[in-house]
Amino acid sequence: MHESIRHRLEDLLSAGSSVGGHSSPDGHLASCSECSSEVAVMQSQGVLLRSLRASEELEPPPGFYARVMQRIEEAGVRSVWTAFAESRFGVRLAYASLTIAIILGSYVVSAERRDGHLRGQTIVAQDVDYAAPVTGDLAHQRDAVLENIALRQQGTAR
């Protein structure tokens, strides 16, 4: 669109209801098909846009303000939590909780490792050669049990 028309575009669009109703002082529209066709389309769109005018005045139903306030209150409750989650304190608290969880988790894992629970060494059955048969009288049986315990401890230490 040429500048002379572009500058007067709003006046031209407001002036006439049809392209034929336009009168450009310098007669540009009559001689320039590019400008006249573009103005014509814009004018048609103006008609479409004006169809968005409400055909009637729409008064809000009674109690509208009360319902607006109710909505604000409900949104306010939600936004308190949102604000907390988005606040610096909320973020810090979240990070602190996460840090504590990581520290506690690391402690539990390292403690379990130290006690051997995480090494896959939980002994269900151990291949130890129990040399001393638990037989004979009570004194012999006691000696055999003590000997087996000592052997078992040696085996675990290895």
Place this chain on the structure above:
Amino acid sequence: MSGLTATLPFPATTGGATRAKTRLDHRTTEEAALVRRVQAHDEIAFREVVERYQAKVFSIIYGILRNRNDAEDIAQQVFAKIYFSIGHFDFRSSLLTWIYKITVNECYDYLRKKRVRKLVYESDFSADETHRIVNSEPATDQAPSVDERLAQHDLILKLLSKISEEDRSLILLKEVEGHSVEELSEMTGMNENTIKVKLFRARQKLVKAAQRLEKGPLTPPSI
């Protein structure tokens, strides 16, 4: 803004006469005093804002959506938004301009979320239909039928969805509310040249969007 006026220079004055204009200072109006009270959490002032603008907000919503049932829900949302964001109102524009933009945006949010009818907003038009509607060619000599009016309504909503929020509210304030360039300048705090450039750009985008619709999709829709 300066970039826009630089690429699209309009003569700064018309008819050789420079009109001395005093731009309305939106910080010193009676309305500004009301806004400050709302910003200070004065509920009576907020009620005044609601009562002052509720009919306008309902009319804007009804004009765009033509749906009475959802108008109240959207209007409530508009005023809740006003309540929560009025602290950010910077007095560069009039309160009505600000409320208008919020209302139009809420209508478009609604359209995006809820595709109410098949035709509304996401409707597809044939190239012939689009050409006829855009060029205001009646299908017959008679007045447009209800279906045609609905199609026109839906087409313009769809075209408006292709431009920015700011352009959309500006062109609606011009065409639907009937404000002059001078009034828009006062309402928005922008100079008249900028308003003209923005309106021209918005209109061009609408024309291009309509042309794209007329041409239709380049590739057939995949099913």
